[in-house]
Amino acid sequence: MDRYERMPYARCGRSGLRLSRVAFGLWHNFGTYDDFANMGRLVTRAFDLGVTHFDLANNYGPEPGSAEENFGRLLATELKGHRDELIVTTKAGHLMWPGPYGDWGSRKSLMASLDQSLRRMKLDYVDIFYSHRPDPETPLEETMGALSDIVRSGKALYVGISKYSAAQTRAAAEILARNGTPLLIHQFRYNMFTRGIEGDGLLDALEEVGAGGICFSPLAQGLLTSRYLAGIPSDSRAAKNVFLKSSDITPERRAQLLRLDAFAKARGLTLSELALKWNLRDPRVTSVLIGASRVGQLEENLGFLSKPDLSSADLEELEGLL
């Protein structure tokens, strides 16, 4: 199996850990109502293509928790024997169970949530445990202290944060460093249509503190693929109208997508390949974290790895289309 020749691996910040430049997320398509055989196909194909990094959270489903349960079943079957070749992550910080302890960033919530996640996945430890979002009402020292203690307890090897601003990231990294558990990684939304981190200087902050960065929804949940070029397919995420809305696909947006698609094609790329190349143009971005509902999407998307990078003239021209 040549999986490790197919995929580049990048050092995550100043840590010793190298991550596949493409990670696979189980936010969608791994829940109670999804097809288990398809989940097996997705995860094994991703791994065969060199993806070693699988991203979960306590609440992924629906039902909340079911993505972890299903991934646990896959670890015991399709992925059996490969645990030490895999980076498995989970998170806590969004609503997971009723009452004051099933949400946000208290020590109580993070510790209880990770124990639940480990039971669902039937694991002794995860590789990376994240605070899923900053909690404005819990002292940062408490949230970061819980993450450090989790590493010391052996239930996670590394810690990460998600959706923290640049200032919050600097503060979190400082506390973690004081505790002797460096910040490994930050997970943020970033794609050609969502560029808030640029104005905030997040990548500068990550470089400063020595953490890696991984962007989620690099395909804008499917917008930056061929999915919506000719309408809204009935089996698409936009047709479900929950996280991606059919109203997001305005005539202006579709016209822009068609222009981007033509730009990509003129360079021998598909639109999704263009989007992933664009996201990885800055070396401070360790990985892109993609989703897929079928194996063909994964195979198409990973094609970008064997194609030439965008030139600075390309990037400039592209900017005009965005």
Ligand SMILES: NC(=O)c1ccc[n+]([C@@H]2O[C@H](COP(=O)([O-])OP(=O)(O)OC[C@H]3O[C@@H](n4cnc5c(N)ncnc54)[C@H](OP(=O)(O)O)[C@@H]3O)[C@@H](O)[C@H]2O)c1
């Ligand atoms: N930290 C956080 O707060 C946070 C938030 C969101 C996500 N995440 C993580 O990021 C991961 C990825 O997020 P995402 O799923 O939104 O990423 P994405 O890669 O932007 O979107 C994936 C979706 O796009 C469509 N797609 C992908 N490739 C395609 C192709 N080649 N042709 C046509 N359609 C294609 C599929 O949707 P269809 O269903 O339409 O086929 C697929 O499920 C999540 O699983 C999760 O792990 C983290």
